[in-house]
Amino acid sequence: MAIKEDRELMTQLAHSTNILRELTDNESLKLKNVLLKMLNDILSLCNKHNIDIILVGGSALGAIRHNGFIPWDDDLDLGLSRADYTKFIKLIESGALGSKYEFTYPNNKTDSKNLFLKIFLKGSKNVEITDITSPFPKGIFVDIFPIDYALPPGWKNKIKGFISNIWAYLSVSVLFYQYPNKEYENFMCSNNESAKRFRIRKLLGKLGSIIPHRLWAYHYDSFIQHKKTDFLTIPSGRKHYSGETLNANIFFPSKKAVFEGIQVNVPNNIDAYLKNLYGHYMDIPPIEKRERHYVIDFMVND
Template structure:
């Protein structure tokens, strides 16, 4: 009998533990330290812009965990995540549209050549090409911006909003796997279970091939932002690692922001960072994981340009 296959179609963990081959670079050692220094510079610029424009954000994901557990970057972490309300993110898009920056570019869901469900601020004149970059024109070092959405206070309405969000997110994901099947299979290498999941999702994605990946992403983004009642008691981050229901929180647990230390910065964190982090990483989030369980990324190309 063959090996039992995992029935889950999630590829998040698999992509975090891709094995390095001759075409890939693992970000570690001096390269990692330089990347973290550039990301910290970008965060300071982002924080200053938000202060100037009256925009609110918090650190999110592993960056929030780093602030709480390490008071800075998780030592092996090679990216930076922030969470931003839909209202602030829309204002940020207007700022970049009205005053184009010579240093940064903002990418948002639905933008031409950009296929992700969250935003990214990229540093011009640098390169950080990952499995997400299929447009050669803009793939600089980036900060991920995850959009915080309002969720209905009514359990029935919230369930409907969440189920449709997760269905549209799954459609988008499968459509993307269909479009880039060969790239993802190359990353899977000799991991048969990972390759099986890619083929299944790609097959489902073929059913939706009349729409482009960007169109599927934009449909998802529009649905996520559909509930706009600011007085609701709940928020969620549908494009986060745990999707709509896994990222659902009582609004009072997230806002107003608290503060913490990140390297040499004072940064905004979720109001109850403990509640937020337990939801993402479990009750033992303060324990440092063994080396084999640590998340990391592999990249195709990295160049810090004038920031080396």
């Protein structure tokens, strides 16, 4: 899948150019401390309103394998059932999370940085290369993914998964075209393979820009939703729609775990969930296969 390959290519480019930089150990520690404070605020709001929020992706892996952050990783991924996701968004739109945060998510009124909810801490910086010219917040962020009912595994699921992946790819292409960014273009054109992919994205973005990115994201979010079934998926997750389609009881009801000393919820059958994402998830990957995050600018107030 092109989206997965693009992520891997970005990681390769980050190692081979000096446009991006890794956080220092001290910066990474500061970032993780901020993320834990954000997590506590989010958990407090969810507990108050009976919202079952769970760790997903690398954060779920970190909770089980490391009892916290994966040592070389520094982000935070959370998931909500679609019903709780909608409820949570209504709460934060009403100001329930407080004035120190801002957020973006797919809707038909405002543009969104991603195809899922992101919560940003005001007054901080964690600037990714794709964000330099965009109007979106550029602070330290937490990702919150909707967990949607899905078609049962089979050809219908694969067709919907294929369409959702193409839709997501086109949406991101339009986003890049809508907010042109010379630094990102230079980065992507630093080798022939990535330059070719960038030119394809730019062409698709131009063709698709007849529809604003805001509507691409909004209608994608509508498309991935489905009536109740015995299966759930995280369509915008690591393995996308079909790759993350699992029996609903693997996700919910959630179970308790500990993350950096904080009691959190994780998928009910965490073993099956992590095996689906990572295979032998307790094995520590070699250094060259460890996913890192690279930034243009970083700042957090002490």
